[in-house]
Amino acid sequence: MAILSTLAVGTGAAALAILPELEAALGGAGARLPVPAADARQHDLLATTLRAGEPIDDDIAVVVSTSGTTGIPKGAMLSAAALTASATATHQRLGGPGRWLLALPAHHVAGLQVLIRSVLGGSAPVALDPSFEPADLVSAVAALGTGRRYTSLVSNQLDKALADPAAAAALAELDAVLIGGGPMPSRIRENASAAGVRVVRTYGMSETCGGCVYDGVPLEGVAVRVDDGRVSLGGPMLASGYRNPVDSDPFAEPGWFRTDDLGAVDDSGTLSILGRADDAVTTGGLTVLPQLVENALAGHPAVAECAVFGVPDDRLGQRVAAAIVLTAGQRAPTLAELRAHIGKTLDPTAAPRQVHIVDELPRRGIGKLDRRALIQKFGA
Structure with a gap:
């Protein structure tokens, strides 16, 4: 039986310090709980709530904190197999492994997945502070070198970059810019298209190892179901449940995670998210x-x-x-x-x-x- 250990995660280049620990966790050397290094209060809260230092199943590699909209920390237990399946399916959809630019906090699943994909793809990531200036983005993209290159952003980061011609041109050099973290305003989507930026809208959450539906189309192996308007997701990248189970367990049906999102699937199998049920x-x-x-x-x-x-x-x-x-x-x-x-x-x-x-x-x-x-x- 493994022991869950905390992993203090910095931002920007400091986040890369956890790469050896992640590689070890993916290899079966115990479970890690990534927490923001600069936030002592949140570190203590997560360590206590998610029972750091206590036993955890051997197949769990990472526990990612997610509060949803309730503010109550929950810990999605992600196995090495689930994380590997997610990274593999992402690279398959995008056209193959490449070098990644980390511009999101690595204690969140979207940023963590950039590092996971880098480890499994055998390439060293380039890191950028999440509150980057456009000029920093230009130099970071240049540091990625040649070959396939990717990054993952949220809408407000993309919007800031598109307002600067040099930063927008740098993003247009990338093979894909994944955008998650909620709906993207149509204005930003149109501006990105005009700048030649290949935006890929992702949908997913910590409980699915991050994005598992790209531009409305499920990744390889992902199952999508809509019951009474509510979206459920299944597949090999599903979490093994919560470290601290909750009432009305969304993992209650084996092989499925029942989300809080309302959606619809059209005749072509494309998923549209209409909003959260509690909104x-x-x-x-x-x-x-x-x-x-x-x-x-x-x-x-x-x-x-x-x-x-x-x-x-x-x-x-x-x-x-x-x-x-x-x-x-x-x-x-x-x-x-x-x-x-x-x-x-x-x-x-x-x-x-x-x-x-x-x-x-x-x-x-x-x-x-x-x-x-x-x-x-x-x-x-």
Whole structure:
């Protein structure tokens, strides 16, 4: 029986120090729990909650902390076989192993997978601080050298890079730029396409060793099922459960992980994510999915970024609200203008009843939108 040991992970180049430990874990030398090296409080919380120093099954290589939207740390137990299957399927989909640029925190599964793919692909990664400046991105891409080259980013990182012509050109040299961490605004997708950047949208989570569906198409060996609107995932990259099991275990059905996401699969087998079940707004007895409203709002020229959420309403139960970051140089649209814009493509029920102009949207982790922060701020 192995013992779970903590693995303090830095950012940028400091994150590469854990490569030998990861290689050892993949080889069966015990399980590691990656934690942010600079955050002593989170280190202690994770070590206690996920029982660092206590026995764990021998086949577990890494335990990745994931809080979802509850804020309660859970530990997805990832075996060496699952991590290997994920990395192999990714390289197969992208066109073969290559050299990777690490620009995400390595204690999160997306950043960790960049290192795992590098170890299994036999190539040394290049590391960049997650809060990189565009000029740093240019030099980091150049340091990757020749051959197949990849990176993994979140939308706000891509957006920052695309605003700088040299950084955008550097990204366009890569064979693929994986984008995860939640929905990508259509504006960013269009800008990336115009710059010649090969963006691959990924969908997955810690419980699936990271992204397992690329551009809506499952990776080799991945199974997707939608039951009553809820997405379930299966395949060889599935976690072996949680280190600290939760009630209503999403791993209860053998071989499947039941997500909190709502989705649909079309006739070609392509998966579309419609939003999270716990983000849905119930207003006047009807259900509104924020992501669909956000997609519609994104088509307004004054909207650079937006987030839709529900706030308490004495009459409706909840009312639809929106926080908007304005496009530079554009005046703030009125509520009536935005409601009319939404009404062109969606039922009027989905149109926001209150709008807040903000300088930026709150985010957590590797850049995921923090709707709960918006609800707390504007829900009074």
